[in-house]
Amino acid sequence: MKQSQLFSKTRKEAPKDEVSRNAQLLIRAGYIHKEMAGVYSYLPLGLRVLNKIGNIIREEINAIGGQEVFMTSLQDKASWEKTGRWSDTVIDNWFKTELKNGSEVGLASTHEEALVSILKNYVQSFRDLPFSAYQIQTKFRNEARAKSGIMRGREFLMKDLYSFSRDIKEHDAFYEKAKLAYKRIYERTGLGDRTFITFASGGSFSKYSHEFQTLTSAGEDVIYLDKKKGIAVNKEVFVDEVLNELGIKRENLVEEKAVEVGNIFSLGTKFSEPLELKFVDEKGVKQNVIMGCYGIGLGRLMGAVVEVLSDADGIVWPDAVAPFRVHLIAIADKAGKVAEEATKLYNALTEKGIDVLYDDRDARPGEKFADSDLLGLPHRVVLSEKTLAEGVVEYKPRRANAVGERPVEKITQAELLARLSRNTQNEKTC
RNA sequence: CGGGGCGUGGUGUAACGGCUAACAUUCCUGUUUUGGGAACAGGCGACUCAGGGUUCGAAUCCCUGCGCCCCGACCA
Numbered sequence: 001m002k003q004s005q006l007f008s009k010t011r012k013e014a015p016k017d018e019v020s021r022n023a024q025l026l027i028r029a030g031y032i033h034k035e036m037a038g039v040y041s042y043l044p045l046g047l048r049v050l051n052k053i054g055n056i057i058r059e060e061i062n063a064i065g066g067q068e069v070f071m072t073s074l075q076d077k078a079s080w081e082k083t084g085r086w087s088d089t090v091i092d093n094w095f096k097t098e099l100k101n102g103s104e105v106g107l108a109s110t111h112e113e114a115l116v117s118i119l120k121n122y123v124q125s126f127r128d129l130p131f132s133a134y135q136i137q138t139k140f141r142n143e144a145r146a147k148s149g150i151m152r153g154r155e156f157l158m159k160d161l162y163s164f165s166r167d168i169k170e171h172d173a174f175y176e177k178a179k180l181a182y183k184r185i186y187e188r189t190g191l192g193d194r195t196f197i198t199f200a201s202g203g204s205f206s207k208y209s210h211e212f213q214t215l216t217s218a219g220e221d222v223i224y225l226d227k228k229k230g231i232a233v234n235k236e237v238f239v240d241e242v243l244n245e246l247g248i249k250r251e252n253l254v255e256e257k258a259v260e261v262g263n264i265f266s267l268g269t270k271f272s273e274p275l276e277l278k279f280v281d282e283k284g285v286k287q288n289v290i291m292g293c294y295g296i297g298l299g300r301l302m303g304a305v306v307e308v309l310s311d312a313d314g315i316v317w318p319d320a321v322a323p324f325r326v327h328l329i330a331i332a333d334k335a336g337k338v339a340e341e342a343t344k345l346y347n348a349l350t351e352k353g354i355d356v357l358y359d360d361r362d363a364r365p366g367e368k369f370a371d372s373d374l375l376g377l378p379h380r381v382v383l384s385e386k387t388l389a390e391g392v393v394e395y396k397p398r399r400a401n402a403v404g405e406r407p408v409e410k411i412t413q414a415e416l417l418a419r420l421s422r423n424t425q426n427e428k429t430c
Numbered sequence: 431c432g433g434g435g436c437g438u439g440g441u442g443u444a445a446c447g448g449c450u451a452a453c454a455u456u457c458c459u460g461u462u463u464u465g466g467g468a469a470c471a472g473g474c475g476a477c478u479c480a481g482g483g484u485u486c487g488a489a490u491c492c493c494u495g496c497g498c499c500c501c502g503a504c505c506a
Contacts, residue, residue: 009456010467011440011441011442011455011456012441012442012455012456012467013441013442013455014441014442015441015442016436016441016442016443016498016499017436017437017498017499018499019499019500036497036498037497037498037499085506090506091506092431092504092505092506093504093505093506109506110506141505143504143505144431144503144504144505145431145500145502145503145504145505147499147500152505203506220505331464331465332464333464334464363464363467364463364464364465364466364467364468365464365465365466365467366464366465366466366467366468367466367467367468368465368466368467369465369466369467370466370467371467373466382465384464384465385465386465394465
């Protein structure tokens, strides 16, 4: 992509009403647009990040057998009444609206009812189980107070996975697989070393649910982390009884602020029973299906990455989620030779399947570098009269640096290509 | 939903109740310039969130509504 064509623009100042770091940086860098409180549009750069995150999630969920579906946002009142969740006192953040004929519909905040209703047509026998389905879809939640930029909105993309098992043993096995898939997702999106599985309150069916909490001061949750064991306890279940049960010692815990970037939950028969999702077992006996649900908010995950991976100059995207991997910057000369060479390199990289944002704008170097830091693409390559004369390119990784520190390497184009393709391979195997 | 704060060009700010609402930035034109947000010249862009009221006169004071932000509660 040539930056001169990009539908986006950077700005020096963030809107004054935007306080959260993630929204400030993402707006300044032109990734998102705020439509109203808690409601954000994604511009081309932001959408690319969202799609990369979505695809990582897809790969990992597909790998444990999840099948992708796409359900509706408009929800039928009847099935929600059966589970007792239509009431505004039970779910206080409903968005509801009306059809022309006067009947009420809801805007989905989650999809247990919807998917179970579908499955009644497809699950009859023990032979139809186990299986799991997921989607990446817009959720609507009428939050009393939106905040934290894209980390807590009223409309947001969520990956929601639902599992359907014959018995608890089968459910538990899948639940453990889901845990591992989640772990890989956070590793691949760059949050691995500061994201911890966290025990949180469960429900009527299981004592605990598990959250994935990423340490950041921007988070809303308080957790108690055992760094050695790599597990944590949410404040909501932080009592001696729980600690004893989990074999965690109070003195090994540190209190941390964190953001919940994922949640997995054993549902038991909470939904299958009222909605009558049953199957006939080997003995011909009708049984309720055992369910689990597993959520990840894509925008929240993206916001968390920005919160955690950014510095004074801007965002520092990990390779796997950056909108483009390479930022190619041409510092133009009068003769136009640099632009010519940069275009060639841009084409060469693009042909190799490497995402490049090519800053071909007629702007001064300072502006280009400042924009580049703000956008946060992981690999910066600079071409100028100087580098042309030396037969090299300048390479600088966009990692968090000390203020004023700008380490630069001079390498040949061949070496650059080799490095970038090496990184691609690492990505695939990790 | 309780408490507090705030609404002025795209963005950030200014303006005693009193001239044509100012400055910076962005944007446009031109000259010059090209390694960390260049300089100069010219220009576009706001009936000051909406509606009412007070006043000779309102961005400014008062009322109502709407919106935004913060703290708290909530987050199935």
